[in-house]
Amino acid sequence: MNVRRINTPFYGDIAFDILDSVHGQLSDGMWENSRGYDKYWTNLQVCRDGDNRIYFKVNADYYGMYCGRSIDNPFARMSDTEFLNWYATKLKTVIVQEGKDNGWTKGWWSRTNHSNKSAYLNRSADVTVADVYCVYDALKGRIFRSSAAEKSRVISEPLTRKAIEAAKQKARAELNEAKELLKAKYEADLFKVVSEFSKKINDLDCKLNVASISTI
Numbered sequence: 001m002n003v004r005r006i007n008t009p010f011y012g013d014i015a016f017d018i019l020d021s022v023h024g025q026l027s028d029g030m031w032e033n034s035r036g037y038d039k040y041w042t043n044l045q046v047c048r049d050g051d052n053r054i055y056f057k058v059n060a061d062y063y064g065m066y067c068g069r070s071i072d073n074p075f076a077r078m079s080d081t082e083f084l085n086w087y088a089t090k091l092k093t094v095i096v097q098e099g100k101d102n103g104w105t106k107g108w109w110s111r112t113n114h115s116n117k118s119a120y121l122n123r124s125a126d127v128t129v130a131d132v133y134c135v136y137d138a139l140k141g142r143i144f145r146s147s148a149a150e151k152s153r154v155i156s157e158p159l160t161r162k163a164i165e166a167a168k169q170k171a172r173a174e175l176n177e178a179k180e181l182l183k184a185k186y187e188a189d190l191f192k193v194v195s196e197f198s199k200k201i202n203d204l205d206c207k208l209n210v211a212s213i214s215t216i
């Protein structure tokens with residue numbers, strides 16, 4: 001599969017949660033029972049660089065594969081701008097539905113609404129409507145409409161080289177720790193199996209000895 005990269009201006013966890021949650025809604029949420037949406041969510045991924053830059057990895061071919069069948073790739077005919085606009089539309093559709101489901105008061109769709117918090121566009125970050133609106137604006141190419149404070153919160157900054165190296169060291173340490181835990185579990189499981197097997201052999205030997213004695 002040929003891959004096309006579409007950048008966003010975002011680095012923060014809040015923006016990643018929002019964008020990744022839209023993808024989740026396409027596959028397992030609002031549109032999970034819409035077979036016609038298979039051609040959308042299967043042809044894109046929300047990814048991050050080492051410095052936390054968020055970008056879309058999009059299938060560049062005219063067709064993709066899903067469950068052993070060939071499906072159309074609508075993104076192959078879209079420009080980067082058209083793709084980002086399409087994604088922004090889906091983002092707004094999700095948050096509007098959440099507002100209806102929760103009975104949010106009139107006027108909730110606002111760039112300054114920090115009161116209503118989203119569960120539909122959230123993984124682990126504390127996402128507000130204002131955050132969602134900021135991402136929506138950026139995807140639409142009008143990030144200037146959000147406040148400086150909101151842009152700082154949502155767009156964030158790339159990781160420094162020092163931070164990237166620290167993250168790599170932490171990841172290596174966690175990997176080594178996981179390997180040691182796995183090795184210890186393997187050795188413990190192996191010891192248990194060998195012990196149980198040895199016991200069965202001893203029991204069998206005892207039974208054979210008893211049988212031999214009884215036939216004398």
